[in-house]
Amino acid sequence: MLTASVAQQQGETVLAGLQSQVTVEFDQYATPSISATSKTDAFYTQGYLTASERLFQMDLMRRKASGQLSEVFGNKALPLDIMHRHLGFQKTAENIVVALPKDQRQILHAYTAGINAYLHNATLLAPEFLTLGYQPEPWQETDSILVSLNMFKLLNHNAANERMLTIMKQVMPSDIMVFLTPKNDSYNAQVFLSGTEIFVADEKSIPVEALRKINQQNQHQAAINLLQDSSVSIGSNQWATNKTEDGRAIIANDMHLPLAVPNLWYQARLNYPGVSLSGISLPGLPMMIAGSNQHVAWGFTDAKADVLDLVSLTINPDNKNQYQTPSGWKNFKMHSEVIQVKGEPDTRIEVRQTQWGPVSPKLLLGKQFAIQWTLFHPEAVNLSLAQIDQVKNIDEAITLFNQAGLPPLNVTLADNKGHIAWTLTGKFPRRTNFDGAVSVTREQADISWHGMRPTSQYPHVIDPDSGILMTANNRVIAQQNDFLIGHNFANGFRAYRIAELLKSQQTMDKYFLHKIQLDTKTNFYTFYQQLALSALTDKVTATDPLFQELKSALQKWDGYANAESISFGLLVEYRVALANLILSSYLQQCKAVDKNFHYHWRKMDTPLRLLLTYKIPDTLPGSQKYSSWNDLIIQVLKKTAKNIQQRFPEKRLSLLSWGDMHTVQLQHPFSRVFPWLGFFLNMPQQPLNGCTYCVRVATADFGASMRLVVSPGHEDKMILVTPTGQSGHPLSTHYQDRFPYWVNGKKMHQFPNSENPIMLLKPKIN
Numbered sequence: 001m002l003t004a005s006v007a008q009q010q011g012e013t014v015l016a017g018l019q020s021q022v023t024v025e026f027d028q029y030a031t032p033s034i035s036a037t038s039k040t041d042a043f044y045t046q047g048y049l050t051a052s053e054r055l056f057q058m059d060l061m062r063r064k065a066s067g068q069l070s071e072v073f074g075n076k077a078l079p080l081d082i083m084h085r086h087l088g089f090q091k092t093a094e095n096i097v098v099a100l101p102k103d104q105r106q107i108l109h110a111y112t113a114g115i116n117a118y119l120h121n122a123t124l125l126a127p128e129f130l131t132l133g134y135q136p137e138p139w140q141e142t143d144s145i146l147v148s149l150n151m152f153k154l155l156n157h158n159a160a161n162e163r164m165l166t167i168m169k170q171v172m173p174s175d176i177m178v179f180l181t182p183k184n185d186s187y188n189a190q191v192f193l194s195g196t197e198i199f200v201a202d203e204k205s206i207p208v209e210a211l212r213k214i215n216q217q218n219q220h221q222a223a224i225n226l227l228q229d230s231s232v233s234i235g236s237n238q239w240a241t242n243k244t245e246d247g248r249a250i251i252a253n254d255m256h257l258p259l260a261v262p263n264l265w266y267q268a269r270l271n272y273p274g275v276s277l278s279g280i281s282l283p284g285l286p287m288m289i290a291g292s293n294q295h296v297a298w299g300f301t302d303a304k305a306d307v308l309d310l311v312s313l314t315i316n317p318d319n320k321n322q323y324q325t326p327s328g329w330k331n332f333k334m335h336s337e338v339i340q341v342k343g344e345p346d347t348r349i350e351v352r353q354t355q356w357g358p359v360s361p362k363l364l365l366g367k368q369f370a371i372q373w374t375l376f377h378p379e380a381v382n383l384s385l386a387q388i389d390q391v392k393n394i395d396e397a398i399t400l401f402n403q404a405g406l407p408p409l410n411v412t413l414a415d416n417k418g419h420i421a422w423t424l425t426g427k428f429p430r431r432t433n434f435d436g437a438v439s440v441t442r443e444q445a446d447i448s449w450h451g452m453r454p455t456s457q458y459p460h461v462i463d464p465d466s467g468i469l470m471t472a473n474n475r476v477i478a479q480q481n482d483f484l485i486g487h488n489f490a491n492g493f494r495a496y497r498i499a500e501l502l503k504s505q506q507t508m509d510k511y512f513l514h515k516i517q518l519d520t521k522t523n524f525y526t527f528y529q530q531l532a533l534s535a536l537t538d539k540v541t542a543t544d545p546l547f548q549e550l551k552s553a554l555q556k557w558d559g560y561a562n563a564e565s566i567s568f569g570l571l572v573e574y575r576v577a578l579a580n581l582i583l584s585s586y587l588q589q590c591k592a593v594d595k596n597f598h599y600h601w602r603k604m605d606t607p608l609r610l611l612l613t614y615k616i617p618d619t620l621p622g623s624q625k626y627s628s629w630n631d632l633i634i635q636v637l638k639k640t641a642k643n644i645q646q647r648f649p650e651k652r653l654s655l656l657s658w659g660d661m662h663t664v665q666l667q668h669p670f671s672r673v674f675p676w677l678g679f680f681l682n683m684p685q686q687p688l689n690g691c692t693y694c695v696r697v698a699t700a701d702f703g704a705s706m707r708l709v710v711s712p713g714h715e716d717k718m719i720l721v722t723p724t725g726q727s728g729h730p731l732s733t734h735y736q737d738r739f740p741y742w743v744n745g746k747k748m749h750q751f752p753n754s755e756n757p758i759m760l761l762k763p764k765i766n
Contacts, residue, residue, distance in 0.1 A: 047114025188492025253299025659687025
């Protein structure tokens with residue numbers, strides 16, 4: 001019976017709301033090629049087909065953003081619902097829909113109608129709905145915007161950064177804070193797309209006296225680990241080149257996101273008069289997120305932009321319902337939200353709004369704060385990317401993306417004339433008298449946002465002499481005085497390694513670019529390998545057989561993060577253990593003022609390596625426990641090794657491979673609740689190449705959500721690989737047919753042929 005809910009790929013279907021007949025050809029992996037006589041019919045069909053494969057996934061995304069997960073999952077989803085109710089995404093989505101221009105509203109209306117046509121026609125819905133015992137509500141236009149807001153939040157909710165820096169500024173000497181939050185690193189200083197900077201990190205960079213004082217204060221306290229390693233954070237790789245034999249331009253893009261079943265993206269081709277779009281879409285959203293329109297190809301990486309501020313509030317001591325503004329006390333706008341909880345009584349919460357944004361239920365340094373975020377501004381979120389079908393060249397593409405209502409992202413472009421470019425998309429606030437790094441009050445009129453930055457100020461680079469462009473969530477502009485993008489950028493190693501590979505070839509093709517996406521060489525960890533080996537002297541190894549085995553194991557590392565690489569897992573855990581011990585020791589005061597404090601600076605290896613390189617006695621943490629820096633290095637290595645031995649007692653360290661420790665496990669949401677379903681719903685667990693400091697970013701459930709390589713005008717030769725199949729239905733033959741290509745790093749070419757199924761969608765005649 002359940003097979004009745006598997007998406008159909010052939011035959012004729014009559015649909016109300018369709019204007020003209022649409023032909024859909026499917027390739028061997030269920031990628032639809034939609035041929036319609038109008039744009040609205042094309043997007044109507046995309047909505048219909050996406051719902052047939054991913055309706056449960058779409059329903060979860062709109063429920064998550066609107067704070068309605070508890071209705072189907074019960075109490076365990078309540079904290080997430082409460083957070084989203086305070087953020088007020090539902091009202092934000094309603095405001096955005098009202099503000100959409102007519103052409104975008106038409107596309108949204110058609111896409112929504114297609115989804116609801118599937119809901120109306122389906123005789124049986126996906127098994128998840130049957131298991132949870134509920135019928136999904138008809139799709140609303142606001143639901144698509146909720147899906148967009150969900151993605152915006154995933155990419156850009158950087159409140160944790162501002163909390164961290166605000167607490168550090170409150171309790172730490174300024175020289176230590178500067179030391180622990182460097183703006184640059186040795187890798188990134190070599191790969192700026194615009195401008196240059198001299199990177200200096202030497203013994204003089206270490207605030208020895210200030211660190212010595214902190215060490216003295218902490219002598220009688222047990223250090224608490226405060227490190228939250230942010231190496232696994234939302235990010236991506238992308239690059240473009242026109243260093244090809246025939247002068248064509250090619251882009252490569254792999255977006256790194258949390259991985260689950262089904263995959264985040266839905267692949268499709270949309271064809272209508274004068275237009276052919278190929279790429280990936282986000283289920284529930286009528287746009288092609290990344291791909292090519294035959295004239296221009298485009299891809300994204302997270303810009304690590306700061307477009308969110310925590311506004312510290314002063315509450316009227318005589319009236320808790322008022323807060324201070326530049327013009328005096330002002331009343332909160334307040335209303336109640338009722339959250340339905342499956343199997344439990346309803347939960348009622350009070351939500352408050354300020355002139356800057358919603359009030360968070362959390363406190364910061366004992367004070368309430370409001371969240372000011374570009375996301376809440378209707379002009380910051382729209383469907384203008386749907387106009388990519390009209391873009392014919394690089395200049396038009398830059399104009400479109402600069403004006404688009406998207407999360408703040410890096411955009412890399414290539415056109416069919418051989419040009420390449422980089423620019424930014426999304427909206428950026430114009431801050432006055434502050435930079436947004438830490439929370440400040442807004443009780444003075446001269447500290448504020450003055451609208452959004454004009455697109456004329458957006459930076460861009462077109463056709464660099466090198467013939468290559470790349471971004472990997474690193475800081476892309478050397479000087480930010482004129483255009484501040486953000487603060488806590490990714491470590492520059494990935495960008496550096498990508499540039500190294502691109503510069504190694506005089507000419508390239510799409511196969512070489514795909515090979516780069518799978519690169520696992522990681523000199524990033526060489527520092528920690530050499531640090532350990534230099535400490536494992538003959539005198540030290542003679543004291544303990546474990547040290548001799550460690551030395552042997554570390555010498556076997558081949559410099560890669562491949563499944564067969566020996567001792568790489570030891571290096572990964574050793575680095576984290578060193579950072580936890582050393583950097584956390586200087587941050588204990590932060591924990592004292594906020595029990596939830598964590599340090600997550602993405603360039604933390606700059607101060608960490610300085611301390612471990614110069615080994616200044618006064619900077620040694622835990623001096624009552626360690627006799628010297630070398631003693632600390634050895635003891636942390638020994639502890640790390642013993643922890644690994646406890647988890648893998650059946651293997652010697654000198655034989656333990658990365659694949660033994662590092663496996664991929666892509667899970668369906670149900671398998672977390674019902675583990676026995678994992679065998680049927682999850683992708684097979686197996687060893688995985690890659691790491692968090694490789695071009696091939698990979699952890700058990702995080703990594704490349706897609707791998708795209710395409711040259712505009714050559715879409716029939718596009719490489720596009722996703723982690724799971726096109727279908728979200730476990731009984732579909734297309735549930736996991738793409739997984740072997742993704743996990744094994746194989747190429748996929750997809751295109752319809754005469755042997756593949758064809759579906760005809762016909763309009764209902766009243």
